[in-house]
Amino acid sequence: MNSILSWITENQQIIYIVILMIFVGIEVIGRVPSVLHTPLMSGANAIHGVVIIGAIIVMGKAEHDNYLALILGFLAVVLGTLNVVGGFVVTDRMLEMFKKKKK
Amino acid sequence: MNSILSWITENQQIIYIVILMIFVGIEVIGRVPSVLHTPLMSGANAIHGVVIIGAIIVMGKAEHDNYLALILGFLAVVLGTLNVVGGFVVTDRMLEMFKKKKK
Amino acid sequence: MELNVLTLCYLIGSVTFIIGLKMLSNPASARKGNLVAAGGMAIAILGTIFLYEENGRKLGNYGWIFGGIAIGTVVGFLAARKVKMTAMPEMVSLFNGMGGACAALISIVEFNHFREPVSKLTDFEEIFRELHMELHNSYSAGFLVIILAGLIIGSVSFAGSMIAWGKLNGKVKDFSFKGQHIFNIVLMIAILGLATYLVIDFNASNAYLFYVIFALSLLYGIFFVFPIGGADMPVVISLLNSFTGVAAACGGFLYDNKVMLTGGILVGAAGTLLTILMCKAMNRSLANVLIGSFGGSKAGPGGGGTKEQGLYKEISLSDTAVVMSYASKVMIVPGYGLAVAQAQHACHELEKLLEEKGVNVRYAIHPVAGRMPGHMNVLLAEADVSYEKLMEMEQANEEFPTTDVVLILGANDVVNPAAKSDPSSPIYGMPILDVELAKNVIVNKRSMKPGYAGIENDLFFRPKTSMLFGDAKKVLQDLIAEIKSL
Amino acid sequence: MELNVLTLCYLIGSVTFIIGLKMLSNPASARKGNLVAAGGMAIAILGTIFLYEENGRKLGNYGWIFGGIAIGTVVGFLAARKVKMTAMPEMVSLFNGMGGACAALISIVEFNHFREPVSKLTDFEEIFRELHMELHNSYSAGFLVIILAGLIIGSVSFAGSMIAWGKLNGKVKDFSFKGQHIFNIVLMIAILGLATYLVIDFNASNAYLFYVIFALSLLYGIFFVFPIGGADMPVVISLLNSFTGVAAACGGFLYDNKVMLTGGILVGAAGTLLTILMCKAMNRSLANVLIGSFGGSKAGPGGGGTKEQGLYKEISLSDTAVVMSYASKVMIVPGYGLAVAQAQHACHELEKLLEEKGVNVRYAIHPVAGRMPGHMNVLLAEADVSYEKLMEMEQANEEFPTTDVVLILGANDVVNPAAKSDPSSPIYGMPILDVELAKNVIVNKRSMKPGYAGIENDLFFRPKTSMLFGDAKKVLQDLIAEIKSL
Numbered sequence A, B: 001m002n003s004i005l006s007w008i009t010e011n012q013q014i015i016y017i018v019i020l021m022i023f024v025g026i027e028v029i030g031r032v033p034s035v036l037h038t039p040l041m042s043g044a045n046a047i048h049g050v051v052i053i054g055a056i057i058v059m060g061k062a063e064h065d066n067y068l069a070l071i072l073g074f075l076a077v078v079l080g081t082l083n084v085v086g087g088f089v090v091t092d093r094m095l096e097m098f099k100k101k102k103k
Numbered sequence C, D: 001m002e003l004n005v006l007t008l009c010y011l012i013g014s015v016t017f018i019i020g021l022k023m024l025s026n027p028a029s030a031r032k033g034n035l036v037a038a039g040g041m042a043i044a045i046l047g048t049i050f051l052y053e054e055n056g057r058k059l060g061n062y063g064w065i066f067g068g069i070a071i072g073t074v075v076g077f078l079a080a081r082k083v084k085m086t087a088m089p090e091m092v093s094l095f096n097g098m099g100g101a102c103a104a105l106i107s108i109v110e111f112n113h114f115r116e117p118v119s120k121l122t123d124f125e126e127i128f129r130e131l132h133m134e135l136h137n138s139y140s141a142g143f144l145v146i147i148l149a150g151l152i153i154g155s156v157s158f159a160g161s162m163i164a165w166g167k168l169n170g171k172v173k174d175f176s177f178k179g180q181h182i183f184n185i186v187l188m189i190a191i192l193g194l195a196t197y198l199v200i201d202f203n204a205s206n207a208y209l210f211y212v213i214f215a216l217s218l219l220y221g222i223f224f225v226f227p228i229g230g231a232d233m234p235v236v237i238s239l240l241n242s243f244t245g246v247a248a249a250c251g252g253f254l255y256d257n258k259v260m261l262t263g264g265i266l267v268g269a270a271g272t273l274l275t276i277l278m279c280k281a282m283n284r285s286l287a288n289v290l291i292g293s294f295g296g297s298k299a300g301p302g303g304g305g306t307k308e309q310g311l312y313k314e315i316s317l318s319d320t321a322v323v324m325s326y327a328s329k330v331m332i333v334p335g336y337g338l339a340v341a342q343a344q345h346a347c348h349e350l351e352k353l354l355e356e357k358g359v360n361v362r363y364a365i366h367p368v369a370g371r372m373p374g375h376m377n378v379l380l381a382e383a384d385v386s387y388e389k390l391m392e393m394e395q396a397n398e399e400f401p402t403t404d405v406v407l408i409l410g411a412n413d414v415v416n417p418a419a420k421s422d423p424s425s426p427i428y429g430m431p432i433l434d435v436e437l438a439k440n441v442i443v444n445k446r447s448m449k450p451g452y453a454g455i456e457n458d459l460f461f462r463p464k465t466s467m468l469f470g471d472a473k474k475v476l477q478d479l480i481a482e483i484k485s486l
């Protein structure tokens, strides 16, 4: 209990950020019309591609003899990029059909 | 420029919290029907009464011979409390009339 | 340990504020939302009193603290309970002012803590280090900036709210002089200039400038609100409300206190949006309200710019009595005039009387009828008209086609067809109550004078419409007598 | 200095993600929103590559990094460009899987950095301190927790997405065995148990458990999605999507990296809500989807629980041709069947033909027609039907009373009156297209079999309705021929 509390205090800023982010995430898409569900999902999917930054860091930190790190890191970078690029492009294509939307 | 950047880095957590809070504040009341504008304003008014916490701290830290601090602090506490208590009570009264509201 | 619990208290506080505000923006949950926020506030306050400590030292002066809280609670509670429902906006303005003042006072005290070292030793770097530790490593220049921000915003909000309060309860009259706006701008520049100077090179000799800034800020607050039309006060109050929020947030920076920070920013952001929404509802821009293009000048009776045009027909009390008592469905459209005349009780009486005669009576509530959002709801609720009888604009507009008589009591702009037909009209685009869909329209007001927007209303000259002049209260009482005597 | 710029990049990134997502949830701004988010992402990535440094050391292996990014970009771009519009959900699922895998891989690598010290010295406290500095003072137990969280969530998301992908493009068939759910629960418990054990007492000897957890997580992902009906994949993908978000956030904790943290949490939260909204749109609960109450068992042709009842009348192609070409207003209601038959082009042709004959043709699009939200929009857009011709449910329901003929192409549940009349029906409460308001209703499907919900549809037995059996594509082509030959 005590330790949990002190943990909260140490990381209170992060905790605030996480909690607020959750509120934002929920509020921000609260009004989405159902026809946009799929593009929105696809867009969000692209955004979590931000994980690629982790992959880049792993890759960049790997020593030259550490092949495991190099190979896995490389793989991670490729997959991450796929997620990001593919995600945004697919979303954009889905949304092409809304361009004439007169809303 | 440079100093601003480093300032940002030092306080990035706070900055994130502030920015996210702004988003939350805007999103959270985005859908309010106009008949609720006044109660909502009144409610928000009560919430910023949280400033009283500052007053309490000032008051509590004041040395016993520092009359300025004591008097101003005391005044601040009174005013802050007015804001909080009055604010919430007024809001509650305004909202009484919505109780029968069948949404 | 205790400090950790305090952090948790603050966390809870912040979250309840958010949730409370969210619930407040939905009629179904609004009232609970208010309580949620209040609960969070209580936790945060109690936590501070009992758990707060600064470099190991707990808070003292409990006597003073509890004394102050006790007084504030009693006074605040009674004031809020006693106030007439229709006077609530004034109250809100008053309380908002209190908050602003509180923020300003905090800044003043902290400033004196801050300057002390200066008066002793002139070396700036010296205190720099002192503060460094003392103030959770927020460094002194930044510290001064925050103090000043709190002072300025707090004072403006305080002074402004007081004026707004005075205007709403009629103590203060609208007032403006040529070049008012230039004057304000100059004032603002002066304030900011002095503040910057103080931050850049601060020493014992120019410390007094702090109080100059204080005075100027109060002055600015006053002149900021003075020229704005009394009718626009709700908007102004909402704006000052968000100011106070920001002032509170400054306190949050000052003490590195998350609940003050988040709470303040939350209100600052929400308040700003709310202000804009309010303007939208009357479809005007915030700028337009602040410059007071018509809000100030032409509001209320005697408002200019009314050119007589066409003919209107009057209707006698007795005819009105007959028409209404033999109607099967009557819609009452209350407006600002009803509030001015304090005729809500008479109105409710009429409603009951007609219902006894088997007439189906409803009220059509326009969102911006009156002078504050929900004004009519408050007014009628005070005369305990049952909530079921109140229809919002959309519903009402659907009902009109099947309505025999629409009785308009002191409403004008909200039924002005120009909002739909005439693009040049200042209210063009504002959704209105389509009373003309009904069979007959009877309009009660004291004259042909325009309403808030200060513009002519074609409706009064339409064939379906007949005018019933006189003070709303008086007319209603006579009408009731007439109907009884039928 | 550079690190400070990087912080700014990340700040910008986080904000653009929020704004982008907000814009994405509004048809007018959706496309721009996507670009905004993409821009922010680019800034964050480039910033990391060129500015990131850890205790003074910059990143190396640029060759590998750019190589990887190049490959990913080319492949991802081409894949996303080439894919048929109707196959996009598969694509999304695939990309989502990639993200999950990426997160899992990061965890594996970091784990090996983490264990090294262990294999050398057994004293736990020792490495504790080491890591303490190395890892931005996140202490090792917490560190391990985060790694494991990233591993588990990432792997589940990866494996699950692959299955979902397989199901959508028909490679993987629905499959479930008795006690499937119990099995899954046990699996989950095992994973969590092992993880906890690893965190509590971690040493060289039990490090291998990490990979056991990895394997089990993949397994769980597979069996989590297997039993769920292929038709519910959009919902599942959205759920896995939010999982990946959380996995990314773990990375954010790991490197104390704000943009990963915020971006991940944002998607985690939004994705979860979106999943729930999707279920609401078909009015079912998430639980109901995951347990697959009917989604799994009865979906598609051959679905059980159809009891013949009443009589229905058929209509011949020629009659249909006549009725339609002499109608003044025709509404086409596309459904899942149209997608199955890939009849969108034939459909567009029919529309053009009728328009030439002066018939006013419109499409009535139900929000959950087909198997993913917007499925029909995508489908018809592919056959470039102009967007103006598509009407949303509300509009459409207003149009039906003035419509002569409604042609239902492979739609069933979305026009099932039971949703309004029969509280016992599983789709009760789902808003439907009120086709019965029109003069005539012609239904094209291959048989009397039920649709997705696996329930009988009274509409087919109503007097106004006549059935036109056959595969949508075939029928449309013949119909076009008929009309031409009139």
Ligand SMILES: NC(=O)c1ccc[n+]([C@@H]2O[C@H](COP(=O)([O-])OP(=O)(O)OC[C@H]3O[C@@H](n4cnc5c(N)ncnc54)[C@H](OP(=O)(O)O)[C@@H]3O)[C@@H](O)[C@H]2O)c1
Residues within 6 Å of the ligand: C231, C232, C233, C234, C282, C300, C301, C334, C335, C336, C337, C338, C340, C341, C367, C368, C369, C370, C371, C372, C373, C374, C375, C409, C410, C411, C412, C413, C414, C415, C444, C445, C446, C447, C448, C449, C450, C451, C452, C453, C470, C471, C472, C473
């Ligand atoms: N609700 C809000 O939030 C808010 C806030 C600020 C401004 N406003 C604005 O206020 C206006 C509200 O429209 P409204 O139709 O309610 O009011 P209005 O347009 O201001 O008209 C009120 C009318 O009541 C008549 N009146 C005044 N005293 C009366 C009395 N004692 N007995 C009978 N009639 C009396 C006046 O005509 P006579 O002088 O001839 O009697 C006047 O024309 C809108 O323009 C709105 O934009 C609203």
Ligand SMILES: NC(=O)c1ccc[n+]([C@@H]2O[C@H](COP(=O)([O-])OP(=O)(O)OC[C@H]3O[C@@H](n4cnc5c(N)ncnc54)[C@H](OP(=O)(O)O)[C@@H]3O)[C@@H](O)[C@H]2O)c1
Residues within 6 Å of the ligand: D231, D232, D233, D234, D282, D283, D300, D301, D302, D334, D335, D336, D337, D338, D340, D341, D367, D368, D369, D370, D371, D372, D373, D374, D375, D409, D410, D411, D412, D413, D414, D415, D444, D445, D446, D447, D448, D449, D450, D451, D452, D453, D470, D471, D472, D473
């Ligand atoms: N949109 C979404 O996000 C989503 C996601 C998951 C589930 N759902 C659910 O999916 C359903 C959608 O309703 P819906 O009316 O579009 O589809 P449906 O209710 O599934 O009905 C489709 C009908 O098309 C017919 N059909 C199948 N193949 C055909 C072909 N080749 N030619 C002609 N007809 C054919 C089938 O009848 P025959 O076999 O007799 O031909 C079937 O009755 C709703 O229940 C919705 O809740 C929607």
